[in-house]
Amino acid sequence: MLDSETGHDRDAGGRRRLPPKERREQIVNEAVRFFAEVGLDGNTRQLAKRLGVTQSLLFKYFATKEDLLEAVYETVYLDRLSSDWPARLTDRSVSLRTRLLAFYTEYSALIFEHDWMRIFMFSGLAGAALNNRYLEHLGGVILNPVLAETAALASASARPTMEDIWNLHGGIVYIGIRTHIYGLPAPENPEEVIASAIDKYLTYFGISETD
Numbered sequence: 001m002l003d004s005e006t007g008h009d010r011d012a013g014g015r016r017r018l019p020p021k022e023r024r025e026q027i028v029n030e031a032v033r034f035f036a037e038v039g040l041d042g043n044t045r046q047l048a049k050r051l052g053v054t055q056s057l058l059f060k061y062f063a064t065k066e067d068l069l070e071a072v073y074e075t076v077y078l079d080r081l082s083s084d085w086p087a088r089l090t091d092r093s094v095s096l097r098t099r100l101l102a103f104y105t106e107y108s109a110l111i112f113e114h115d116w117m118r119i120f121m122f123s124g125l126a127g128a129a130l131n132n133r134y135l136e137h138l139g140g141v142i143l144n145p146v147l148a149e150t151a152a153l154a155s156a157s158a159r160p161t162m163e164d165i166w167n168l169h170g171g172i173v174y175i176g177i178r179t180h181i182y183g184l185p186a187p188e189n190p191e192e193v194i195a196s197a198i199d200k201y202l203t204y205f206g207i208s209e210t211d
Contacts, residue, residue: 024061027051028071035072036115039122044068069130076119077134080110081141089145096149097209100198103142104172105191111173112190117180143169155206168201 018026027047034047044065048055062068085106089099111117123131143165150160172194179186187193202209 020061024071027053027058027061027068028075031068031072032075032115032119035069035122036118040069040119040126072119073130073134076116077130078137080116081137082106086141086145089142090149092149092152095210096153096207097198097202097211099149100146100202101195104194104198108172108176108190108194112176112179112186114180117176121177121181150205150207153205153207153211158205160205164201164204168197171197 030051031047034050035042038046044058045055048058051058058068062071085103088094089103091099111120120131120134139162143162146168147160147162147165150165154160175187175190175193178184199209202211
């Protein structure tokens with residue numbers, strides 16, 4: 001709530017005022033957990049109650065719920081994409097298998113967690129633009145480069161398509177989905193499952209481990 005004398009914010013318990021940057025980060029982090037739990041239809045009044053602040057305080061930092069969801073999108077999706085992945089995926093001084101294995105090992109470590117998976121699922125079910133933007137961004141910086149690199153090495157009899165890339169990518173992402181969405185046990189060694197998927201993918205296109 002707002003301090004009537006200073007105009008600064010306090011939580012409902014009268015605890016210390018947080019600096020604006022820290023308060024904003026607190027709101028976004030709790031919003032990630034909140035929407036992962038209840039879905040994107042969750043309302044800001046419920047979120048404010050969980051935070052122990054007034055709804056008006058939320059709107060001091062985010063004018064609309066859509067603005068808050070945009071901050072959630074940046075935190076959950078964009079902030080987890082490393083800026084150097086495209087360059088590393090197209091570095092032909094390194095074998096394609098090594099490049100793919102390094103990328104998917106790092107990527108899976110970032111997305112194989114409860115909040116990411118559930119927000120992604122809820123966004124997809126709601127037809128939210130957040131998912132579409134993320135998938136377009138992923139296609140541009142990751143999937144299209146992988147397609148080009150595969151095409152450069154594939155045998156003449158097996159030319160890759162974007163559908164092939166999605167099959168590889170989706171199969172790896174499914175490891176996290178079955179754990180965090182379906183509640184099934186995670187593989188004991190996810191890295192081995194990822195490596196196996198990559199090896200099958202490369203073998204199909206006649207690409208060796210050293211290419």
